[in-house]
Amino acid sequence: MPSGSSIVENHIDQEEYEEDHADEERMFRCINELLKKLKMHLKTFDFSVKVIEEVRTMVSMLSTYTGRMAGHLKAHLAKEEESCLPLVEKHLDTREIHDLGECLISKYICGLTYVSSIPRNLSRLYNGKKKLSNDVTNS
Amino acid sequence: MSSSTVINFEERKKRKRNHVGDSSSGAITNLSDDSAAITTNASVSSKNIDGVFNENSSSREDNPMIEIFHLHNCFRNAIQDLQDDCAELEKLYDSKFVCDEKGYSCCDSEDKDLTEVRELEGTIAGRFQVIWSVFAAHSKAEGMIYALYNIFERLVDCASLYVLSVAYIFVLYISMSKMNLFGRLSKRSLQSKERQVKLPHMMLTRRCLPVAQL
Secondary structure, eight states: OOOHHHHHHHHOOHHHHHHHHHHHHHHHHHHHHHHHHHHHHHHTOOOOHHHHHHHHHHHHHHHHHHHHHHHHHHHHHHHHHHHTHHHHHHHOOHHHHHHHHHHHHHHHHTTOOSTTHHHHHHHHHHHHHHHHHHHHHHO | OOGGGSOOHHHHHHHHHHHHTOTTTOSOOOTTOTTSOOOOOSHHHHHHHHHHOOTTOSOTTTSTHHHHHHHHHHHHHHHHHHHHHHHHHHHHHHHHOOBOTTOOBOOSSHHHHHHHHHHHHHHHHHHHHHHHHHHHHHHHHHHHHHHHHHHTTTSOHHHHHHHHHHHHHHHHHHHHHHHHHHHHHHHHHHHHOSSOOOOHHHHHHTTTOGGGGO
Protein backbone atom coordinates (compact mmCIF):
# COMPACT_ATOMS: atom_id res chain seq x y z
CA MET A 1 0.00 0.00 0.00
CA PRO A 2 1.50 3.35 -0.93
CA SER A 3 2.03 5.81 1.82
CA GLY A 4 -0.58 8.47 2.34
CA SER A 5 1.92 11.27 1.94
CA SER A 6 3.02 10.13 -1.48
CA ILE A 7 -0.56 9.86 -2.63
CA VAL A 8 -1.29 13.34 -1.38
CA GLU A 9 1.78 14.74 -3.06
CA ASN A 10 0.93 13.03 -6.30
CA HIS A 11 -2.69 14.00 -6.42
CA ILE A 12 -3.10 17.21 -4.47
CA ASP A 13 -0.43 19.81 -4.82
CA GLN A 14 -1.09 22.82 -2.65
CA GLU A 15 0.98 25.22 -4.70
CA GLU A 16 -0.65 24.08 -7.89
CA TYR A 17 -4.11 24.69 -6.47
CA GLU A 18 -3.12 28.08 -5.13
CA GLU A 19 -1.78 29.04 -8.53
CA ASP A 20 -4.97 27.82 -10.17
CA HIS A 21 -7.07 29.87 -7.79
CA ALA A 22 -4.93 32.97 -8.34
CA ASP A 23 -5.21 32.55 -12.10
CA GLU A 24 -8.96 32.13 -11.84
CA GLU A 25 -9.29 35.24 -9.74
CA ARG A 26 -7.26 37.27 -12.21
CA MET A 27 -9.39 36.04 -15.09
CA PHE A 28 -12.63 36.77 -13.27
CA ARG A 29 -11.50 40.29 -12.35
CA CYS A 30 -10.33 41.01 -15.87
CA ILE A 31 -13.63 39.90 -17.40
CA ASN A 32 -15.57 41.76 -14.75
CA GLU A 33 -13.79 45.01 -15.64
CA LEU A 34 -14.40 44.39 -19.30
CA LEU A 35 -18.10 43.79 -18.69
CA LYS A 36 -18.36 47.01 -16.71
CA LYS A 37 -16.79 48.99 -19.54
CA LEU A 38 -18.99 47.29 -22.09
CA LYS A 39 -22.11 48.06 -20.12
CA MET A 40 -21.09 51.69 -19.83
CA HIS A 41 -20.41 51.97 -23.55
CA LEU A 42 -23.73 50.35 -24.42
CA LYS A 43 -25.50 52.67 -22.01
CA THR A 44 -24.08 55.76 -23.71
CA PHE A 45 -24.07 54.29 -27.20
CA ASP A 46 -24.31 57.11 -29.75
CA PHE A 47 -23.90 55.12 -32.98
CA SER A 48 -20.72 56.97 -33.86
CA VAL A 49 -18.09 55.03 -35.74
CA LYS A 50 -15.64 55.42 -32.87
CA VAL A 51 -18.00 53.97 -30.30
CA ILE A 52 -19.15 51.20 -32.60
CA GLU A 53 -15.57 50.06 -33.14
CA GLU A 54 -14.67 50.37 -29.46
CA VAL A 55 -17.60 48.16 -28.52
CA ARG A 56 -16.66 45.73 -31.25
CA THR A 57 -13.18 45.41 -29.77
CA MET A 58 -14.59 44.86 -26.29
CA VAL A 59 -17.02 42.22 -27.47
CA SER A 60 -14.24 40.40 -29.26
CA MET A 61 -12.01 40.53 -26.19
CA LEU A 62 -14.87 39.32 -24.02
CA SER A 63 -15.35 36.28 -26.20
CA THR A 64 -11.63 35.50 -26.18
CA TYR A 65 -11.19 35.94 -22.43
CA THR A 66 -14.29 33.93 -21.63
CA GLY A 67 -13.06 31.09 -23.80
CA ARG A 68 -9.75 31.01 -21.94
CA MET A 69 -11.43 31.15 -18.57
CA ALA A 70 -13.87 28.39 -19.52
CA GLY A 71 -10.99 26.13 -20.45
CA HIS A 72 -9.28 26.85 -17.15
CA LEU A 73 -12.38 26.25 -15.04
CA LYS A 74 -13.26 23.03 -16.81
CA ALA A 75 -9.73 21.78 -16.28
CA HIS A 76 -10.08 22.69 -12.60
CA LEU A 77 -13.25 20.61 -12.28
CA ALA A 78 -11.70 17.69 -14.14
CA LYS A 79 -8.67 17.79 -11.87
CA GLU A 80 -10.87 17.61 -8.78
CA GLU A 81 -12.80 14.69 -10.18
CA GLU A 82 -9.65 12.81 -11.06
CA SER A 83 -7.62 13.51 -7.93
CA CYS A 84 -9.90 14.39 -5.02
CA LEU A 85 -13.09 12.46 -5.51
CA PRO A 86 -11.41 9.04 -5.66
CA LEU A 87 -9.94 9.80 -2.23
CA VAL A 88 -13.35 10.61 -0.86
CA GLU A 89 -14.80 7.50 -2.42
CA LYS A 90 -11.99 5.42 -0.99
CA HIS A 91 -12.08 6.68 2.57
CA LEU A 92 -15.74 7.43 3.26
CA ASP A 93 -18.76 5.24 2.88
CA THR A 94 -22.15 6.39 1.65
CA ARG A 95 -23.68 6.89 5.06
CA GLU A 96 -20.74 8.92 6.33
CA ILE A 97 -20.90 11.23 3.35
CA HIS A 98 -24.64 11.72 3.78
CA ASP A 99 -24.36 12.26 7.53
CA LEU A 100 -21.55 14.71 7.20
CA GLY A 101 -23.27 16.56 4.39
CA GLU A 102 -26.51 16.91 6.29
CA CYS A 103 -24.71 18.08 9.39
CA LEU A 104 -22.64 20.66 7.57
CA ILE A 105 -25.48 21.98 5.45
CA SER A 106 -27.83 22.38 8.38
CA LYS A 107 -25.21 24.27 10.32
CA TYR A 108 -24.27 26.39 7.37
CA ILE A 109 -27.80 27.19 6.30
CA CYS A 110 -28.85 27.92 9.86
CA GLY A 111 -26.22 30.61 10.01
CA LEU A 112 -23.99 29.01 12.61
CA THR A 113 -20.31 29.42 12.03
CA TYR A 114 -19.06 26.43 10.17
CA VAL A 115 -15.47 26.88 11.32
CA SER A 116 -16.24 25.66 14.82
CA SER A 117 -18.03 22.62 13.45
CA ILE A 118 -15.10 21.37 11.42
CA PRO A 119 -12.81 20.10 14.15
CA ARG A 120 -15.70 18.46 15.97
CA ASN A 121 -16.89 16.64 12.88
CA LEU A 122 -13.41 15.68 11.86
CA SER A 123 -12.58 14.54 15.33
CA ARG A 124 -15.71 12.40 15.56
CA LEU A 125 -15.14 10.84 12.18
CA TYR A 126 -11.44 10.54 12.70
CA ASN A 127 -11.86 8.61 15.93
CA GLY A 128 -14.21 6.23 14.21
CA LYS A 129 -11.84 5.61 11.37
CA LYS A 130 -8.56 5.64 13.22
CA LYS A 131 -8.77 2.04 14.31
CA LEU A 132 -9.72 0.93 10.83
CA SER A 133 -6.90 2.92 9.28
CA ASN A 134 -4.39 1.40 11.67
CA ASP A 135 -5.73 -2.06 10.94
CA VAL A 136 -5.33 -1.48 7.23
CA THR A 137 -1.82 -0.14 7.71
CA ASN A 138 -0.79 -3.06 9.90
CA SER A 139 -2.23 -5.61 7.53
CA MET B 1 -27.14 44.36 -44.69
CA SER B 2 -28.39 41.11 -46.08
CA SER B 3 -31.34 39.59 -44.30
CA SER B 4 -29.64 36.25 -44.30
CA THR B 5 -26.84 37.61 -42.19
CA VAL B 6 -29.15 39.02 -39.58
CA ILE B 7 -29.59 36.73 -36.62
CA ASN B 8 -33.18 36.35 -35.63
CA PHE B 9 -33.22 37.01 -31.93
CA GLU B 10 -36.17 34.80 -31.15
CA GLU B 11 -34.64 31.97 -33.08
CA ARG B 12 -31.40 32.43 -31.23
CA LYS B 13 -33.15 32.26 -27.88
CA LYS B 14 -34.98 29.16 -29.01
CA ARG B 15 -31.70 27.57 -29.97
CA LYS B 16 -30.31 28.44 -26.57
CA ARG B 17 -33.21 26.74 -24.84
CA ASN B 18 -32.72 23.63 -26.92
CA HIS B 19 -29.02 23.80 -26.27
CA VAL B 20 -29.58 22.64 -22.69
CA GLY B 21 -30.88 19.35 -23.93
CA ASP B 22 -28.24 19.01 -26.61
CA SER B 23 -26.18 15.96 -25.91
CA SER B 24 -23.09 17.52 -27.36
CA SER B 25 -23.09 20.58 -25.20
CA GLY B 26 -23.37 19.45 -21.63
CA ALA B 27 -23.77 16.65 -19.25
CA ILE B 28 -27.28 17.12 -17.90
CA THR B 29 -30.07 16.61 -20.33
CA ASN B 30 -33.82 16.96 -20.41
CA LEU B 31 -34.20 19.34 -17.52
CA SER B 32 -37.92 19.53 -18.04
CA ASP B 33 -38.41 16.05 -16.70
CA ASP B 34 -37.66 16.00 -13.00
CA SER B 35 -38.06 12.30 -12.63
CA ALA B 36 -35.87 11.39 -15.53
CA ALA B 37 -32.59 9.76 -14.86
CA ILE B 38 -29.70 12.09 -15.15
CA THR B 39 -27.52 11.19 -18.02
CA THR B 40 -23.92 12.06 -18.32
CA ASN B 41 -22.65 12.39 -21.81
CA ALA B 42 -19.59 14.56 -21.60
CA SER B 43 -16.75 12.19 -22.20
CA VAL B 44 -14.67 13.41 -19.28
CA SER B 45 -17.54 13.33 -16.82
CA SER B 46 -18.73 9.94 -17.89
CA LYS B 47 -15.26 8.51 -17.68
CA ASN B 48 -14.71 10.00 -14.26
CA ILE B 49 -18.00 8.78 -12.89
CA ASP B 50 -17.22 5.28 -14.03
CA GLY B 51 -13.72 5.51 -12.71
CA VAL B 52 -14.49 6.85 -9.29
CA PHE B 53 -17.19 4.46 -8.24
CA ASN B 54 -15.83 1.36 -6.68
CA GLU B 55 -17.30 -2.09 -6.65
CA ASN B 56 -19.05 -1.46 -3.34
CA SER B 57 -21.37 1.05 -4.93
CA SER B 58 -24.60 -0.67 -5.81
CA SER B 59 -25.44 1.91 -8.46
CA ARG B 60 -24.63 5.43 -9.43
CA GLU B 61 -27.87 6.77 -8.04
CA ASP B 62 -27.21 5.16 -4.65
CA ASN B 63 -23.83 6.74 -4.37
CA PRO B 64 -23.71 10.21 -2.81
CA MET B 65 -20.78 11.06 -5.03
CA ILE B 66 -23.16 11.38 -7.95
CA GLU B 67 -24.39 14.63 -6.44
CA ILE B 68 -20.94 16.09 -6.62
CA PHE B 69 -20.67 15.13 -10.25
CA HIS B 70 -24.07 16.70 -10.85
CA LEU B 71 -22.84 19.88 -9.25
CA HIS B 72 -19.75 19.86 -11.41
CA ASN B 73 -21.86 19.26 -14.47
CA CYS B 74 -24.06 22.21 -13.53
CA PHE B 75 -20.89 24.30 -13.40
CA ARG B 76 -19.83 22.97 -16.76
CA ASN B 77 -23.16 23.80 -18.32
CA ALA B 78 -23.14 27.29 -16.83
CA ILE B 79 -19.61 27.91 -18.08
CA GLN B 80 -20.47 26.59 -21.51
CA ASP B 81 -23.57 28.77 -21.68
CA LEU B 82 -21.50 31.82 -20.76
CA GLN B 83 -18.96 30.97 -23.42
CA ASP B 84 -21.67 30.41 -26.03
CA ASP B 85 -23.41 33.66 -25.15
CA CYS B 86 -20.19 35.62 -25.54
CA ALA B 87 -19.59 34.07 -28.94
CA GLU B 88 -23.15 34.88 -29.93
CA LEU B 89 -22.80 38.45 -28.72
CA GLU B 90 -19.79 38.89 -30.94
CA LYS B 91 -21.65 37.39 -33.87
CA LEU B 92 -24.78 39.42 -33.21
CA TYR B 93 -22.86 42.66 -32.87
CA ASP B 94 -20.90 42.09 -36.05
CA SER B 95 -24.11 41.41 -37.94
CA LYS B 96 -25.95 44.44 -36.54
CA PHE B 97 -23.30 47.13 -36.45
CA VAL B 98 -21.12 47.43 -39.48
CA CYS B 99 -19.04 50.25 -40.88
CA ASP B 100 -18.47 50.68 -44.57
CA GLU B 101 -15.23 51.77 -46.16
CA LYS B 102 -16.09 55.43 -45.71
CA GLY B 103 -16.51 54.88 -42.02
CA TYR B 104 -20.23 55.44 -41.83
CA SER B 105 -22.31 53.22 -39.64
CA CYS B 106 -25.15 51.60 -41.50
CA CYS B 107 -27.40 49.97 -38.97
CA ASP B 108 -30.97 48.90 -39.51
CA SER B 109 -33.54 49.86 -36.91
CA GLU B 110 -30.82 51.03 -34.54
CA ASP B 111 -32.82 51.08 -31.34
CA LYS B 112 -34.01 47.53 -31.80
CA ASP B 113 -30.54 46.30 -32.65
CA LEU B 114 -29.06 47.98 -29.63
CA THR B 115 -31.77 46.55 -27.39
CA GLU B 116 -30.89 43.03 -28.49
CA VAL B 117 -27.22 43.60 -27.83
CA ARG B 118 -27.91 45.13 -24.43
CA GLU B 119 -30.21 42.26 -23.54
CA LEU B 120 -27.61 39.67 -24.39
CA GLU B 121 -24.93 41.63 -22.56
CA GLY B 122 -27.18 41.63 -19.48
CA THR B 123 -27.60 37.87 -19.72
CA ILE B 124 -23.85 37.41 -19.95
CA ALA B 125 -23.24 39.68 -16.97
CA GLY B 126 -25.78 37.73 -14.91
CA ARG B 127 -24.26 34.38 -15.78
CA PHE B 128 -20.78 35.66 -15.10
CA GLN B 129 -21.63 36.97 -11.63
CA VAL B 130 -23.19 33.67 -10.58
CA ILE B 131 -20.25 31.62 -11.83
CA TRP B 132 -17.74 33.97 -10.23
CA SER B 133 -19.54 33.87 -6.90
CA VAL B 134 -19.73 30.10 -6.82
CA PHE B 135 -16.13 29.57 -7.82
CA ALA B 136 -14.93 32.21 -5.38
CA ALA B 137 -16.72 30.41 -2.56
CA HIS B 138 -15.41 27.11 -3.78
CA SER B 139 -11.82 28.30 -3.98
CA LYS B 140 -11.98 29.94 -0.59
CA ALA B 141 -13.34 26.82 0.99
CA GLU B 142 -10.85 24.64 -0.82
CA GLY B 143 -8.07 26.52 0.92
CA MET B 144 -9.44 25.16 4.18
CA ILE B 145 -8.31 21.71 3.12
CA TYR B 146 -4.71 22.67 3.63
CA ALA B 147 -5.35 24.43 6.89
CA LEU B 148 -7.05 21.29 8.17
CA TYR B 149 -4.37 19.10 6.73
CA ASN B 150 -1.74 21.04 8.67
CA ILE B 151 -3.63 20.40 11.88
CA PHE B 152 -3.46 16.68 11.33
CA GLU B 153 -0.13 16.50 9.55
CA ARG B 154 1.47 14.50 12.34
CA LEU B 155 -1.08 11.75 12.13
CA VAL B 156 -0.42 8.50 10.37
CA ASP B 157 -0.62 8.65 6.59
CA CYS B 158 -3.89 6.84 6.21
CA ALA B 159 -5.58 9.04 8.75
CA SER B 160 -4.23 12.12 7.02
CA LEU B 161 -5.67 10.99 3.77
CA TYR B 162 -8.94 10.36 5.47
CA VAL B 163 -8.98 13.85 6.95
CA LEU B 164 -8.26 15.24 3.53
CA SER B 165 -11.17 13.34 2.09
CA VAL B 166 -13.51 14.64 4.76
CA ALA B 167 -12.29 18.16 4.16
CA TYR B 168 -12.96 17.87 0.47
CA ILE B 169 -16.54 16.78 1.08
CA PHE B 170 -16.92 19.80 3.31
CA VAL B 171 -15.63 22.10 0.61
CA LEU B 172 -18.09 20.77 -1.91
CA TYR B 173 -21.04 21.16 0.39
CA ILE B 174 -20.10 24.73 1.15
CA SER B 175 -20.06 25.40 -2.56
CA MET B 176 -23.43 23.75 -2.96
CA SER B 177 -24.86 25.80 -0.12
CA LYS B 178 -23.50 28.95 -1.63
CA MET B 179 -25.02 28.01 -4.93
CA ASN B 180 -28.39 27.59 -3.32
CA LEU B 181 -28.20 30.95 -1.59
CA PHE B 182 -27.47 32.63 -4.87
CA GLY B 183 -30.26 30.65 -6.43
CA ARG B 184 -32.74 32.08 -3.96
CA LEU B 185 -31.60 35.61 -4.64
CA SER B 186 -31.80 35.06 -8.35
CA LYS B 187 -35.30 33.67 -8.10
CA ARG B 188 -36.47 36.92 -6.55
CA SER B 189 -34.81 38.96 -9.23
CA LEU B 190 -36.35 36.79 -11.91
CA GLN B 191 -39.81 37.42 -10.51
CA SER B 192 -39.31 41.16 -10.42
CA LYS B 193 -37.84 41.58 -13.87
CA GLU B 194 -39.22 40.87 -17.25
CA ARG B 195 -35.87 39.79 -18.57
CA GLN B 196 -35.28 36.18 -17.71
CA VAL B 197 -31.80 34.84 -17.39
CA LYS B 198 -31.18 31.13 -17.41
CA LEU B 199 -29.05 30.50 -14.37
CA PRO B 200 -27.31 27.36 -13.26
CA HIS B 201 -29.27 27.23 -10.00
CA MET B 202 -32.37 26.36 -12.01
CA MET B 203 -30.69 23.14 -12.95
CA LEU B 204 -29.83 22.48 -9.34
CA THR B 205 -33.27 23.07 -7.95
CA ARG B 206 -34.79 20.62 -10.38
CA ARG B 207 -32.38 17.90 -9.52
CA CYS B 208 -31.90 15.63 -6.59
CA LEU B 209 -29.30 17.68 -4.80
CA PRO B 210 -30.21 17.65 -1.12
CA VAL B 211 -29.12 21.21 -0.61
CA ALA B 212 -31.70 22.39 -3.09
CA GLN B 213 -34.44 21.01 -0.87
CA LEU B 214 -33.48 23.09 2.14
